[in-house]
Amino acid sequence: MNDPKPIVPCPTCRKPTEWTQENKFRPFCSERCKLIDLGAWANEDYAIESEADDIYREE
Numbered sequence: 508m509n510d511p512k513p514i515v516p517c518p519t520c521r522k523p524t525e526w527t528q529e530n531k532f533r534p535f536c537s538e539r540c541k542l543i544d545l546g547a548w549a550n551e552d553y554a555i556e557s558e559a560d561d562i563y564r565e566e
């Protein structure tokens with residue numbers, strides 16, 4: 508038994524992640540990255556708004 512394990516980049520943090528049955532969060536490297544990706548659409552407006560606010564304050 509010497510099957511090569513496929514390696515995929517985590518969609519959230521790009522960390523090389525083994526695509527195995529043991530990795531139940533695949534293609535993500537961890538539960539955290541999976542939750543971040545699933546919640547990204549919901550937080551996108553807030554993130555953009557927050558970033559714009561930071562830029563405005565610096566000026």
Ligand SMILES: [Zn+2]
Nearest residue numbers: 517520536540
């Ligand atoms: Zn990750």
